[in-house]
Amino acid sequence: MIPRVAVTEWIPISPTLDQLESQADSQGRQLYLSPYDVPRAVRGLLDPGSGLFRIEFKYIDSEPLIVWRAENGALALELGKYSERVYALQINLSSFPQMGAGRATFVRDCVRKALQHKASTGDKGHRDGYLLARELLTSNHAPAAGVFTPLEAR
Amino acid sequence: MVILGLRPDQSRALGSALKICELALVAVSAAIGTAGNFDPQKAQKDFPTALAMLVVTLRGTPWWGVPALGLVLAIVIWARKTIGPPSAWNLIQYTLEGLREAIFVQQIQDPEHYHRVTLFRYQRWCWTRPWRWGRTGWLFAVARSPGEVTRGRIPVWRANTDDPDGAEGVAGQAFVRNRTVAVSNLADITGDDVADAELTRYSLETYEPLVSLKLRQTRFRLIRQNVVLRFLFGWRLRRRRASARYLLGYPVVVSGSRWGVMVLDSRHERPELEAVLRSPEVACRLAYLSKLLEEV
Numbered sequence: 001m002i003p004r005v006a007v008t009e010w011i012p013i014s015p016t017l018d019q020l021e022s023q024a025d026s027q028g029r030q031l032y033l034s035p036y037d038v039p040r041a042v043r044g045l046l047d048p049g050s051g052l053f054r055i056e057f058k059y060i061d062s063e064p065l066i067v068w069r070a071e072n073g074a075l076a077l078e079l080g081k082y083s084e085r086v087y088a089l090q091i092n093l094s095s096f097p098q099m100g101a102g103r104a105t106f107v108r109d110c111v112r113k114a115l116q117h118k119a120s121t122g123d124k125g126h127r128d129g130y131l132l133a134r135e136l137l138t139s140n141h142a143p144a145a146g147v148f149t150p151l152e153a154r
Numbered sequence: 155m156v157i158l159g160l161r162p163d164q165s166r167a168l169g170s171a172l173k174i175c176e177l178a179l180v181a182v183s184a185a186i187g188t189a190g191n192f193d194p195q196k197a198q199k200d201f202p203t204a205l206a207m208l209v210v211t212l213r214g215t216p217w218w219g220v221p222a223l224g225l226v227l228a229i230v231i232w233a234r235k236t237i238g239p240p241s242a243w244n245l246i247q248y249t250l251e252g253l254r255e256a257i258f259v260q261q262i263q264d265p266e267h268y269h270r271v272t273l274f275r276y277q278r279w280c281w282t283r284p285w286r287w288g289r290t291g292w293l294f295a296v297a298r299s300p301g302e303v304t305r306g307r308i309p310v311w312r313a314n315t316d317d318p319d320g321a322e323g324v325a326g327q328a329f330v331r332n333r334t335v336a337v338s339n340l341a342d343i344t345g346d347d348v349a350d351a352e353l354t355r356y357s358l359e360t361y362e363p364l365v366s367l368k369l370r371q372t373r374f375r376l377i378r379q380n381v382v383l384r385f386l387f388g389w390r391l392r393r394r395r396a397s398a399r400y401l402l403g404y405p406v407v408v409s410g411s412r413w414g415v416m417v418l419d420s421r422h423e424r425p426e427l428e429a430v431l432r433s434p435e436v437a438c439r440l441a442y443l444s445k446l447l448e449e450v
């Protein structure tokens with residue numbers, strides 16, 4: 001029997017203003033992320049056959065994508081070619097055979113580290129986008145934490 | 155046709171004219187081809203005089219006539235496609251009106267002109283203003299709701315990503331920073347006797363050059379004080395609009411690249427639009443607008 005791909009519904013995201021707030025301004029102006037850089041929805045997909053777990057973001061606009069791979073090749077980010085928005089994250093679960101029952105936590109941790117790494121090493125102008133994605137997926141009471149549910153079902 | 159600095163209504167008119175031109179060229183080419191099938195002497199005998207003369211004239215077209223017409227036709231088609239379909243700007247205006255209603259939903263009781271939405275387009279060169287030829291990166295107003303874009307009434311803002319400190323206005327800053335920039339609780343600078351300190355504060359908060367604010371103040375003061383100027387330009391005083399107390403600008407993105415800026419201005423000091431901008435309805439309308447802007 002071919003294992004079925006587990007897909008969550010698109011989870012609508014509405015970040016709080018605090019999450020969207022960008023760098024401070026000396027003249028009292030408020031700076032926020034552009035509405036085009038804030039994801040509208042997110043979903044998780046798990047393909048048990050190939051051992052791939054994927055998180056996809058939906059934005060107002062779309063554009064050609066480029067792929068960034070982590071050094072060990074287990075994690076890949078699909079980024080907007082011009083805007084560097086995070087459109088998708090893909091994790092090869094077979095690269096982590098040591099994962100036990102807590103694989104959702106393990107994957108969440110991997111995602112957090114990868115997004116943190118991109119935020120600290122990438123272009124300053126795109127840092128807030130990575131931090132927002134990290135916040136939405138991995139913070140306490142994260143609004144998009146539901147994307148990891150396919151990993152919890154065995 | 156942003157290269158020529160045309161306004162949307164001018165682009166629309168030019169697009170329609172080019173469409174007529176294209177049809178005319180096709181018709182002339184077809185007529186030349188058809189005329190070649192008739193014997194001119196027989197045509198003069200059988201056809202009415204005007205038609206016979208037309209056949210004779212068309213048959214006299216030199217050999218390079220049809221290829222030349224084909225070349226002109228290709229140029230006309232290219233220009234028309236560059237401008238985009240004439241209906242695109244009508245749709246953009248309609249979408250902008252819907253977007254304004256969705257954004258200012260809590261201010262629905264107010265007169266429409268209290269809260270406006272203006273769409274600016276980024277353009278590298280400013281051909282229409284020779285004194286600005288030396289510098290690059292400008293934002294031109296192309297659509298506004300309510301109302302329409304009138305030449306000279308909406309400022310052109312500087313927005314060069316290589317010189318972010320020189321970016322003017324909330325529009326320019328939103329563009330170069332690629333962020334939503336919001337300024338609230340702005341001073342009311344509508345009168346002619348606003349103190350310099352107020353103007354300076356307004357200029358600092360909105361990034362609007364102090365010189366242009368002062369020039370505007372002086373111009374209106376002179377019109378009010380001088381009888382002749384009041385007779386000639388009194389209409390300017392009557393049309394003068396109250397200054398914005400709140401401004402919010404965010405970059406408009408088309409296919410991942412910054413296309414321009416949307417600026418929301420309001421007479422309310424703090425209409426709390428940042429939260430409304432995240433609503434699904436506004437997001438849907440922005441997505442639709444981005445798709446339409448791919449056409450122009």
